[in-house]
Amino acid sequence: MTQSQNPQGPQGSDQSFSRPGAVDLSGLQGAPAGGPGGAPGAVGSYSVLLDEQNFQSVLEASTTAPVILVFFSRTQSPESGRLADDLARLSDEFEGRFLVGLVDIDATPQIAQAMQIPSVPLVVAVVDGRPMPLLQDAPQEDELRTLLQQVVQQLTAQGVAGRHQPRSTGAPAGEDEDGGPTIDPRYAPAQDALEAGDIEGAVREYQKLVDANPADAEAAAGLAMATVLQRTQGADLNAARAAAADNPDDVDAQTMVADLDMLGGHVDDAFNRLIDLVRRTSGDERDKAREHLLGLFAAVGNDDPRVLAARRNLASALF
Structure with a gap:
């Protein structure tokens, strides 16, 4: 494409x-x-x-x-x-x-x-x-x-995780029976929090959903993405890139740029940055970088072709 x-x-x-x-x-x-x-x-x-x-x-x-x-x-x-x-x-x-x-x-x-x-x-x-x-x-x-x-x-x-309710001929498109916008009620509190700019609240609401049903992939993806938003609040992209360039093996510096790339839609760049970091590090630092990358995989979706390719590259980097 x-x-x-x-x-x-x-x-x-x-x-x-x-x-x-x-x-x-x-x-x-x-x-x-x-x-x-x-x-x-x-x-x-x-x-x-x-x-x-x-x-x-x-x-x-x-x-x-x-x-x-x-x-x-x-x-x-x-x-x-x-x-x-x-x-x-x-x-x-x-x-x-x-x-x-x-x-x-x-x-x-x-x-x-x-x-x-x-x-x-x-x-x-x-x-x-x-x-x-x-x-x-x-x-x-x-x-x-x-x-x-x-x-x-x-x-x-990118944090867009809402859902429409099934349509019915009895209600106008885009509205429920009472004339309001339709949304899956499970995700409504988290979505409302995101729309209000309450990132902390969105994280809490998604966490509740994941705790209640760990198999809810939608909630897990929402939680992962809300966590990315939480980590990057107030971050300056140029300053983050400069810090990462000056400290190529600093996990915190590299993961910050990866998170910002994710928010900007540069998913492959985010993945590749952390895979390269895994290759260069060892011990606790490597584990930290790998766990962060797995969180980004969850945000994108484990069936995404980019995630599947990155998982193969991660396995190569680890072994």
Whole structure:
């Protein structure tokens, strides 16, 4: 997957989620709610058909967890229709990590005009109201699944760990039955703390979840990422890099830069820095560096290809 220039993601990351053919929709603006249009409805547990009436509410739901918009036309581009179907189907596999919004530009041309859609297919991720172009072609389902996994894993590494609740035709997209934003109640206290800037509170809430269920991978990843945020509060990146350059075997100096790289979306750089540190150190220092690296693995997700590769490199460094 090739990177391209995109708007900054969460936590100020400059990491992109794009592939060849991505387009820049940095000027994306929500279409006004209301107006004529067919009645929308859920087409899957985590996908919904969009029209002028619910389009804005779906964009607003991106403050809870990511929304992936797919613009398609079965008449102009049959492959775009197939892509929309694939995304709707795959969304269920991710159990609320994102909501797919399906925009049929034939049925809702006003949305396409308002969004200045250049062509279909077009897929855009919206996180906290900010758009990030993903692709404008129609990859096969396996490749699409891999792309979605990479998007979710990077967002988790950046502290975006909310979930949407399953959609129902009885509630508007992006809202629960009472009209409020949907969120998995297990993670709501930690997410609320993060949104309020209360990192210590988020750590406590995620720790409670992990203590209650050590097998909760989502809570473990949230705790690991919140801990990274806790460790880096008030850190100066330039000063940290200078300290690490002056003290190449100082575990605290190196782990600080690794944490800052993680927050900036430079996951491989963070991993490689600590793997090299493991190679250079021994005894307690080596153990400290290794344990810190394992914490970063948890923050990203143990199934992430970058983690799998780094684990192999770590094993080589150790043995």
